[in-house]
Amino acid sequence: MTDQANVQCVLVNRPKGVAQAQDFKLVAGDMPDPAEGEIQVRNHFLSVEPAMRGWIADTGNYSAPVGIGEVMRALAAGEVITSRHPDYRPGDWVTGWFGWQEIATVPASKVVRKVTESDLPLSASLGILGINGVTALLALTKVGQPKAGDTVVVSTAAGAVGSAVGQIAKILGCRTVGIAGGTRKVRACLEDFGFDASIDYKAGPIDAALKAACPSGIDVYFDNVAGAVSDAVYRQLALRARVVVCGTASVADWTDWPSGPRVERILLTQRARMEGFIIFDHPADYEGAVARLAGWVRDGRLTYREDILEGMEACPDALAGLYRGENEGKRLIRLVPT
Structure with a gap:
């Protein structure tokens, strides 16, 4: 285990209705070395979804609720910095279930896809291409x-x-x-x-x-x-x-x-x-849909807006702000300046 701290946003209260800033807490988490079959990803962008309200509800919905003290479940996009899985190598860009944290050390199964659209912004992989x-x-x-x-x-x-x-x-x-x-x-x-x-x-x-x-x-x-x-x-x-x-x-x-x-x-x-x-319910259709969407974006037929917050400090209130209607476009949290 390394000595480097990994800032994480964890759930500390089970909210009723929409989670507020006090339901989350920023902590200095560990950053373990990847085990066999795992990768380590430096998150550049964290996603904020309306569906997160259901992911932390006490009854759950279509997935088990996030546990108290656990890193908030979230999609993120970032760069592989260490890999112990043959399908990934340092320098690969990926999106996946990496959570609200700076560095994610996860099984390779948490990856949703490699980001191959190098001509389009990485942030789009969590929104219009996500x-x-x-x-x-x-x-x-x-x-x-x-x-x-x-x-x-x-x-x-x-x-x-x-x-x-x-x-x-x-x-x-x-x-x-x-x-x-x-x-x-x-x-x-x-x-x-x-x-x-x-x-x-x-x-x-x-x-x-x-x-x-x-x-x-x-x-x-x-x-x-x-x-x-x-x-x-x-x-x-x-x-x-x-x-x-x-x-x-x-x-x-x-x-x-x-x-x-x-x-x-x-x-x-x-x-x-x-x-x-x-x-x-539709994993087999995901990659084909991304390719179709990317073509429309390149052709100028599909446009999008992004609402980008800065830094881990923005995490606790990000979901509440979404439900307050503050965002105009896809809400993201940027961790690495571009």
Whole structure:
């Protein structure tokens, strides 16, 4: 074991709802030498995901909850500095489940992929070319199954996933309507991400605006929020609509079943389909999706924004700030200056 300290951000409290800064703590952790089959990665960028709220909930969700005292689970991108695995060598760039820490010593199985897009920023490997962009592409095409001419409505449309969904739907020949919070994000949907229409849910009930923007109904709804916004969308689903459930960001606590309109009657009468999407169910499709997304980025058909915080000190409040709506684009924490 080396004497060098490794700054880590660990979970110290089990939060109710969205974790706050006091639920995390920065500690000086060990930096062990890699064992056989392990690699050591110097993290350059740490990812901040809305899904982290579920990863630390006491009930867990689709993965076991992060334990108290454990390094916060997170995707990160960085450089291999030591390797005891034949598939990796020092100097390789990788993304993987390396956690909120400066140096990760992990089994090679924690790597998601080698980053081979040397002509594109490393930060993109955690956003538009990472879990966000891949989720947008696979969820939209596998579950939403958009056809040219369809009207596609996207909630949190200025976010890392939503903005990609809107642009991909446009590439596929659809008409797009984004729902976002506040005038700046509504403007970003129109000016930066090319939505045909954008609606501000913070301005009040959105039923009339949705009806005006979608006069023939909504063919595909890409739902990142649940709650009142989605209730309004469900009322205007078109015949044989498809609903992609990708997130439930507006519901702070699922301990008590939230109240709201029941969707069964709408699904029945409109012969609509609703399906949840978890990216971890589709590992075989990941690399092909990244290649497709990278091509669109290079061609200028797919753009993205990044919200970059600096240093490990930014970790404890990063998730809470995401849910406060502070970010404009994919939220990342940069550890190594570029």
